[in-house]
Amino acid sequence: MTDANAAAAPSRSRNFIKTLEIDTRLLGMVGAFVVVCIVFNVMTDGRFLTPRNIFNLTIQTVSVAIMATGMVFVIVTRHIDLSVGSLLATCSAMMAMTQTSFLPAMGLDFGNPLIAPVAILVGLLTGAVIGGFQGWLVGYLSIPAFIVTLGGLLVWRNVAWYLTNGQTIGPLDETYQLFGGIGGTLGTTGSWILAVIGVVVTCIAVWSARRARIRHEFPVKPVWAEIALMAVGAVLILGFVAVLNAYEVPSRVLDRQFEAAGQSMPEGYSEGYGVPYSVLLLIAVAVVMTVVARKTRLGRYIFATGGNPDAAELSGINTRLLTVKVFAIMGVLCALAGLVASARLSFHSNDIGTLDELRVIAAAVIGGTALAGGVGTIYGAILGALIMQSLQSGMAMVGVDAPFQNIIVGGVLVLAVLVDIIYRRKTGAT
Amino acid sequence: MTDRSDTPLVEMRDISISFGGIKAVDHVSVDLYPGEVVGLLGHNGAGKSTLIKCLSGAYRQDSGDILINGKKVEIANPRDARDHNIETIYQTLALADNLDAASNLFLGRELVTALGFVDDSAMEAETRRIMGRLNPNFRKFAAPVKALSGGQRQSVAIARAVYFQARILIMDEPTAALGPQETQMVAELIQELKKDGLGIFLIDHDVHQVKRLCDRAAVMKNGELVGLVKVDDVTTDDLLGMIIAGKKPQHLAA
Ligand SMILES: Nc1ncnc2c1ncn2[C@@H]1O[C@H](COP(=O)(O)OP(=O)(O)O)[C@@H](O)[C@H]1O
Numbered sequence: 001m002t003d004a005n006a007a008a009a010p011s012r013s014r015n016f017i018k019t020l021e022i023d024t025r026l027l028g029m030v031g032a033f034v035v036v037c038i039v040f041n042v043m044t045d046g047r048f049l050t051p052r053n054i055f056n057l058t059i060q061t062v063s064v065a066i067m068a069t070g071m072v073f074v075i076v077t078r079h080i081d082l083s084v085g086s087l088l089a090t091c092s093a094m095m096a097m098t099q100t101s102f103l104p105a106m107g108l109d110f111g112n113p114l115i116a117p118v119a120i121l122v123g124l125l126t127g128a129v130i131g132g133f134q135g136w137l138v139g140y141l142s143i144p145a146f147i148v149t150l151g152g153l154l155v156w157r158n159v160a161w162y163l164t165n166g167q168t169i170g171p172l173d174e175t176y177q178l179f180g181g182i183g184g185t186l187g188t189t190g191s192w193i194l195a196v197i198g199v200v201v202t203c204i205a206v207w208s209a210r211r212a213r214i215r216h217e218f219p220v221k222p223v224w225a226e227i228a229l230m231a232v233g234a235v236l237i238l239g240f241v242a243v244l245n246a247y248e249v250p251s252r253v254l255d256r257q258f259e260a261a262g263q264s265m266p267e268g269y270s271e272g273y274g275v276p277y278s279v280l281l282l283i284a285v286a287v288v289m290t291v292v293a294r295k296t297r298l299g300r301y302i303f304a305t306g307g308n309p310d311a312a313e314l315s316g317i318n319t320r321l322l323t324v325k326v327f328a329i330m331g332v333l334c335a336l337a338g339l340v341a342s343a344r345l346s347f348h349s350n351d352i353g354t355l356d357e358l359r360v361i362a363a364a365v366i367g368g369t370a371l372a373g374g375v376g377t378i379y380g381a382i383l384g385a386l387i388m389q390s391l392q393s394g395m396a397m398v399g400v401d402a403p404f405q406n407i408i409v410g411g412v413l414v415l416a417v418l419v420d421i422i423y424r425r426k427t428g429a430t
Numbered sequence: 431m432t433d434r435s436d437t438p439l440v441e442m443r444d445i446s447i448s449f450g451g452i453k454a455v456d457h458v459s460v461d462l463y464p465g466e467v468v469g470l471l472g473h474n475g476a477g478k479s480t481l482i483k484c485l486s487g488a489y490r491q492d493s494g495d496i497l498i499n500g501k502k503v504e505i506a507n508p509r510d511a512r513d514h515n516i517e518t519i520y521q522t523l524a525l526a527d528n529l530d531a532a533s534n535l536f537l538g539r540e541l542v543t544a545l546g547f548v549d550d551s552a553m554e555a556e557t558r559r560i561m562g563r564l565n566p567n568f569r570k571f572a573a574p575v576k577a578l579s580g581g582q583r584q585s586v587a588i589a590r591a592v593y594f595q596a597r598i599l600i601m602d603e604p605t606a607a608l609g610p611q612e613t614q615m616v617a618e619l620i621q622e623l624k625k626d627g628l629g630i631f632l633i634d635h636d637v638h639q640v641k642r643l644c645d646r647a648a649v650m651k652n653g654e655l656v657g658l659v660k661v662d663d664v665t666t667d668d669l670l671g672m673i674i675a676g677k678k679p680q681h682l683a684a
Pocket residue numbers: 449452453454472473474475476477478479480481
């Protein structure tokens with residue numbers, strides 16, 4: 001009797017999670033993230049969870065998170081890309097040289113509105129071509145990705161060096177710098193509008209998925225579960241925006257702005273930063289990559305190839321071309337990450353993106369991407385990047401010595417994979 | 431059932447293929463008529479899988495011709511084979527373990543919405559429809575196929591062939607990993623598909639099963655064709671003799 005009762009309680013909570021159809025792995029990652037945040041917040045006497053720190057944490061995460069979404073595809077297809085940090089540097093160098101040297105030589109002066117878009121386009125093209133080339137070496141010439149991108153790690157780092165003669169290139173174009181984070185934000189009103197749009201889209205997405213299932217007469221979750229899902233989404237979106245809006249622009253910065261406009265600042269005037277454009281870019285990347293993964297043939301083939309390359313091939317999928325596409329996507333994302341990283345610094349530096357390959361791979365793996373291939377999620381990789389960045393900046397705030405910071409991050413990576421292996425074994429999941 | 435007056439559905443003429451000096455298939459000719467099941471027998475390594483892989487587009491023969499409905503065709507890849515309505519159920523089940531039944535059934539031929547996105551609910555609906563016919567007990571539509579039993583996986587692979595209206599079906603040891611009940615299910619399915627007029631190549635180890643399910647049997651040894659016989663003309667012992675000794679039985683030898 002007592003046995004039966006003891007068994008009933010956990011099974012009820014498991015049923016609850018099952019009804020909501022929440023990924024337990026996601027729940028675990030969110031749990032880990034919350035624990036990290038709370039521990040650091042206690043250790044820093046509440047300085048960790050201030051709007052200011054959350055804002056900084058967010059913009060520091062963007063560059064690695066953008067690349068991590070692409071690394072998911074690479075690892076899912078059973079490859080690896082060790083060259084992302086170096087590729088970021090080459091793309092950043094190309095974008096910096098385009099705006100400070102190539103375009104001015106063609107008659108486009110500093111400050112011309114065409115400079116930023118052209119430079120960014122050149123960067124994206126560079127990333128796509130180099131990524132695609134590496135993918136071709138892997139897919140068509142059958143050189144292991146580990147070797148191709150290990151070579152790339154050296155090659156592209158030094159191509160970047162060569163392009164810039166090893167010099168720091170800057171200051172970069174003003175419009176370009178808007179993607180850096182604090183230098184370009186939506187402001188409070190814009191951010192609230194964005195939040196409302198986000199909430200509406202979330203609700204529509206949940207509801208239309210339900211409608212599609214009803215149309216085909218599949219079983220659906222109870223209505224309360226759907227509404228709970230929408231509510232959680234809404235609270236997260238609104239809460240996140242509220243925090244970013246709560247981080248106020250320092251009054252001396254506002255003072256200067258009013259002065260520049262020839263006015264004086266009204267008494268008690270204040271303004272919040274709101275959502276940075278770089279975060280907007282990450283959100284856009286996350287949405288596009290998730291749609292590609294779940295709703296396109298390309299995504300279906302990426303996961304099928306990772307699950308069973310022979311089956312994919314026999315089903316008529318061109319797995320070689322697929323490899324080229326996956327690495328080209330990775331290259332484009334390196335360029336976007338290079339845009340955010342150099343814009344944040346306001347210049348291109350020779351060591352930009354150094355060791356990012358490790359952070360990116362770690363983010364993807366901590367986010368639940370299986371190195372054996374076939375399994376991984378975009379949101380998981382972004383959460384993984386956030387967890388890594390929180391650890392790193394939290395330890396810096398607490399005053400952990402630099403060597404120990406890296407030792408702990410390395411240890412956490414290995415531990416995360418171990419936990420994942422145990423989780424998979426327990427649940428029998430792939 | 432078998433209509434012998436027509437041209438054969440498939441004719442493989444004088445097929446040879448070798449891998450680095452090893453003649454995996456050595457001048458083998460077999461044919462297949464609509465509504466007929468032809469069994470392929472032979473030891474491990476006899477060349478059965480290699481022969482049918484030339485038909486399914488996984489390999490390209492070094493020499494020899496393939497004719498479909500009497501017309502010579504080039505089958506360079508699995509896509510070409512599909513265009514000729516040839517479907518294959520591979521020995522090592524060609525399923526992506528991490529995807530669900532519907533994604534596997536439609537792999538490479540996804541249904542898409544007007545905007546070009548994969549239409550998961552439509553594919554699941556079609557999968558439910560066809561599985562309702564082939565394997566009414568099948569329930570695990572949302573789970574990755576890794577979670578399925580051997581028989582359930584096999585029914586997904588068979589559903590793929592049936593759904594896309596194969597006219598030529600190749601089954602490479604479809605019951606090797608199955609229990610007796612599931613084997614029976616596959617056997618019944620073969621009978622049903624045969625009635626629909628499909629031509630089926632069935633590779634199997636079990637001579638009793640071949641005798642029960644097939645109209646004719648081709649026996650291979652060391653890449654060569656030992657003989658192509660009507661199963662009603664031979665006993666299981668005759669078939670075993672052909673497999674082991676590589677000789678046609680006395681009463682049939684020309
Ligand atoms: N891709 C390949 N590369 C090299 N040898 C192969 C390949 N495929 C098959 N073989 C060889 O061809 C012969 C026939 O194999 P197979 O057709 O698989 O036999 P069966 O299906 O009758 O057991 C074997 O000797 C096998 O080792």
